[in-house]
Structure formats: structure tokens, C-alpha cells
Amino acid sequence: xxxxIGFLREELAAHQALFTQLEALLPQISEVGQALRDCLARxxxxxxxxxxxxxxDSQHIAAEIVGRYKKERRGLPAIALTTDTxxxxxxxxxxxxxxxxxxxxxxLCSPLDAVIGITTSGNSINVVRAIEVxxxxxxxxxxxxxxxxxxxxxxxxxxxxMPSNVTARIQEAHIFIGHSVCDxxxxx
Numbered sequence: 001x002x003x004x005i006g007f008l009r010e011e012l013a014a015h016q017a018l019f020t021q022l023e024a025l026l027p028q029i030s031e032v033g034q035a036l037r038d039c040l041a042r043x044x045x046x047x048x049x050x051x052x053x054x055x056x057d058s059q060h061i062a063a064e065i066v067g068r069y070k071k072e073r074r075g076l077p078a079i080a081l082t083t084d085t086x087x088x089x090x091x092x093x094x095x096x097x098x099x100x101x102x103x104x105x106x107x108l109c110s111p112l113d114a115v116i117g118i119t120t121s122g123n124s125i126n127v128v129r130a131i132e133v134x135x136x137x138x139x140x141x142x143x144x145x146x147x148x149x150x151x152x153x154x155x156x157x158x159x160x161x162m163p164s165n166v167t168a169r170i171q172e173a174h175i176f177i178g179h180s181v182c183d184x185x186x187x188x
Contacts (some may be wrong), residue, residue: 008114019173019176022163029180031158038186046077047108054119059083070183074185081130086102098125098126101127102130106137109139115141117141118145120123120145123151128151132155142180160177
């Protein structure tokens with residue numbers, strides 16, 4: 001039987017190193033949490049999207065917002081744009097995969113809303129297009145990215161850039177931020 005403990009220690013050390021660097025993002029995370037509280041207070045909803053693992057993160061965060069995170073409370077309006085396979089496949093087929101989120105934002109988003117794009121590179125074209133449409137509508141736009149922040153860095157009202165180029169580490173930090181924002185949404 002092979003021993004993977006050394007490898008696992010290296011992975012854990014990389015995770016811990018990134019999370020130590022997240023200290024610098026706490027003011028921005030707090031601002032994003034407040035922006036989402038403001039969105040909900042004015043009667044808006046939160047729309048989330050991403051591809052692959054980021055699609056799953058969108059669904060995870062939306063579920064915590066609609067259901068509950070830690071506290072019993074009324075459900076809050078959040079929609080993961082990654083879940084309706086009929087919309088995704090019809091728009092992808094008729095218009096192209098790059099429009100699967102922007103078409104939904106066009107149909108569902110109002111200026112009262114907040115739109116969160118999750119992409120480790122910041123360059124996923126379908127997420128970028130959706131954020132562009134959300135900005136045209138006048139919604140609050142938020143990016144969860146990594147590396148340099150990619151194209152979303154210049155587009156979003158708020159872009160939380162994880163200081164890493166490793167997809168797994170970026171995604172781990174994105175879930176931490178999602179949970180942190182849920183804590184802020186449930187704060188008294």
C-alpha cells in the first residue's frame with residue numbers, strides 16, 4: 001500500500017498558504033456581503049453562474065441562500081443559472097454556448113438584482129457575456145475569480161480575485177467566500 005501522507009501534507013500546506021493570503025480580501029468580502037444585503041433589502045434577487053466546478057459552487061451558494069445557512073429564517077431569493085438543462089441546451093443549440101447565461105440574465109435580471117459570475121480564470125466567455133448584459137441592465141455585478149482576475153476584473157463592480165493560479169485552491173477559496181457571504185446575509 002502506497003503512503004500519500006507527504007503528498008497530502010503538501011496540498012494542505014498550499015491550501016493553508018492561500019487562506020492566509022485571504023486576510024487581505026476581508027474588506028472586499030465584507031463589501032460584497034453588504035452589497036448583497038442591500039440588493040435583497042431593495043427587493044432584488046441574486047443570480048449566480050459558472051462552469052464545471054464553478055457551476056456546482058453557484059448551485060451550492062444559491063441553495064444556502066434560498067434554504068438556510070446557519071439560522072432559521074425566511075428563504076431569500078437566489079437562482080443558479082446553471083440548473084435548467086432545457087434552457088441551457090436550447091440556448092446553446094440555437095445561439096451558442098457563449099450565450100447560455102447572458103440570455104438568462106436578459107430574461108430574469110432587473111436593476112434591483114445582483115449577478116455573481118464564478119470563473120477561476122475570470123475569462124469564461126459565457127460568464128463574461130452575462131456580466132456585460134447585467135451591467136447594461138444596471139444590476140450589481142460581482143466576480144469570483146483567480147489569477148489576475150481576467151476580463152471580469154475590468155467589468156465587475158466587485159471582483160474578488162483569489163491569489164492563486166491553481167484551480168483547486170481558487171475553488172476552495174470561492175466556497176469560503178460563498179459561506180462568508182451567507183454569514184453576512186444572516187447577520188442581525
